[in-house]
Amino acid sequence: MREPDRLFESERGRLHAVAYRILGSAAEAEDAVQETWLRVARTDMAAIETPAAWLTTVVSRICLDMLRTRAARREDFLDGDIDPRRADSSADPEHEAVLADSVGRALLIVLETLGPAERVAFVLHDMFAVPFDLIAPVVGRGTAATKKLASRARGRVGVESSRTTVEFGEQRRVVEAFLAAAREGDLAGLVAVLAPDVVRSADPAALPAASAAVLRGARAVAEETALLRDRARTAAVALVEGAVGIIVAEGTRMRLALRITVTAGRISSYEVIADPARLRALEIAILPE
CATH class of the missing domain: 3.10.450.50 (Nuclear Transport Factor 2; Chain: A,)
Structure with missing residues (x-):
């Protein structure tokens, strides 16, 4: 196995976990991981200083583009009555259910209420401890603005209340x-x-x-x-x-x-x-x- 192949396979599970939490769909997450592999195949990985961080950046950008495309497609449907992801008959409902339960179905549902950039910033920082200076180029914002994105998302996802x-x-x-x-x-x-x-x-x-x-x-x-x-x-x-x-x-x-x-x-x-x-x-x- 070539070194880039070995590196990618060692990171595949983590990349899929990142993509699934950003996208909320196992089928779409696998598509994002496969697209990441295609980019690996076109890249001189020996020139990459931190390959794991680079792979995370690549899959996150792909996911962000997919979220934006999904949002644009939904505008073609009245009041969101049809979710474009439901048209993918290849998705395994039982597999999706197991994945959703393992991550937390409520969390995935609440993540759907976030905007694409908010969702990426929150998932990468709060779930995978990616520093804000590395997230900023992914979402196309400065570091301070990226922190605000994650904070706004955190306020919507988490409970900000004095109640215990x-x-x-x-x-x-x-x-x-x-x-x-x-x-x-x-x-x-x-x-x-x-x-x-x-x-x-x-x-x-x-x-x-x-x-x-x-x-x-x-x-x-x-x-x-x-x-x-x-x-x-x-x-x-x-x-x-x-x-x-x-x-x-x-x-x-x-x-x-x-x-x-x-x-x-x-x-x-x-x-x-x-x-x-x-x-x-x-x-x-x-x-x-």
């Missing part, structure tokens, strides 16, 4: 129990975590045919939720407007958000948001550990 994990604890326990029961279609488990007079409201786009916009009572809400168990498999717990809620994705693109109110250890109400404009306006963040 303990204060979120009860909400989280209830919401996670609700989601677990929903995934299993466990009617009794759902009823147990819902207040007797719970109210579920929803955007029309979130509802099955003939479902009411407002549903009342634990039994009725539990029965509807149990029927939608497939949706729950791609859901994750996250902060929605500052409270523990649920986000639901196709791939890593948010399709629904549940804004949940917990009272006295049970869910007293929740709203299912599916309207694209309302989803874009929501404040979504990762729960603190």
Whole structure:
């Protein structure tokens, strides 16, 4: 094996990890890694002073271009109803699900809310400890501006709040129990975590045919939720407007958000948001550990 081949193969796993976190798609990440290899093949690697850093820069630039192209393509679709990545029939849904779970589905979904440059700056610095002076040329900004990009992204991805994990604890326990029961279609488990007079409201786009916009009572809400168990498999717990809620994705693109109110250890109400404009306006963040 040639030295450039050996070097690239030794870095392939890390390059794929970088690309996956930037792009949120295993298929696209593999495309970015392959394009990086093509550039290696056209480059005199002996002249590269720090090959690992150079490879990271190359794959990150490729990913940034792909994010920008993706954003431009989405403008051709009404309200983002079709995600261009979904057209790739070669993607393995089970493989994507395993990868998403290993990274953190909620994190990948929240990363989708960032602009391309913000996402690259945040992933490279906060997840892979790449210095800002090396990230700056990738995103085409000065070092100070790149720091601001990452800081802005951090504020959107993380929870900037004086509330503590303990204060979120009860909400989280209830919401996670609700989601677990929903995934299993466990009617009794759902009823147990819902207040007797719970109210579920929803955007029309979130509802099955003939479902009411407002549903009342634990039994009725539990029965509807149990029927939608497939949706729950791609859901994750996250902060929605500052409270523990649920986000639901196709791939890593948010399709629904549940804004949940917990009272006295049970869910007293929740709203299912599916309207694209309302989803874009929501404040979504990762729960603190």
